[in-house]
Amino acid sequence: MAPGRVLVIAGSDSSGGAGLEADQKVIAAHGCYAMTATTALTAQNTKGVYDIHLVPPEFLRKQIDAVIEDVGVDVVKTGMLASAETIETIADALTHHSVSTVVLDPVMIATTGAQLLPPEAIHVLQSRLLPLATVVTPNIPEALFLLRQSDAGPAADIGAVSKIDDLEVIGQAIRKLGPKWVLVKGGHCPLRKDGTVAETEEERETVVDVLVGEDSATGKEIVVRLESEYCASRNTHGTGCSLASAIASNLAKRMEIPAAVRAGCRYVQAGIRSAPGLGGGNGPLNHFH
């Protein structure tokens, strides 16, 4: 049987732990076929991003057209989008090629603090790309930023996330902006096992991600809580990219969304636990396990 075809539209991370280098490893580890359309190059390692070189949007469009017109695509996964013009180009291309399954990782700021999407591009992301997304995977700061820049109502007023219920409200509000499913990643919300907020790093026991979407049988909105044991680690570089690519691969293998997301979370957690410990900063995960 032909492998699932995943096209990654993202930035390159020269250190191989995040960006499209990580995406390709994850997709290969899932037995799928990875293709890339590069939005930007970064000079980067585990300690920081030292420079960014944008790929001209016309060239990006040529990459997307070339692979889709020949090889075809089952799932598109997007990562670092770099500029408003790039986002417009991607939205035009996805619409032109009628791409039906899109995993959108709304990458904004790297763990090391580098700005990977200019704040003014957020409106284009919202108006053009969010409505095309099958699943969008914000962490809490990205989710709050998306909502504050929209007319999403009460959820936009949440100052800080202090409980699991807040994650559900945020997920439901982002879903109103157009994506079919929203995975709010709870890594920035420190929790004890009983669901209360941990005051110190030592008290952290659990991470809860919240998935909001539509139940295919009933057509009603469903909220799924995905709980996992917290693992303190410096080796978390590229976890967001890797999770989104794992979900994209699972969808290319025709899994349903909740199962694809559950399996993706397990894959990333196992990757953190068995990380090779490379570099002096935030090291990469183990992608092949």
Ligand code: PLP
């Ligand atoms: N560099 C590139 C090119 C990325 O696409 C991303 C995330 O998507 C990062 C860096 C950020 O990686 P992290 O914040 O996990 O270190």
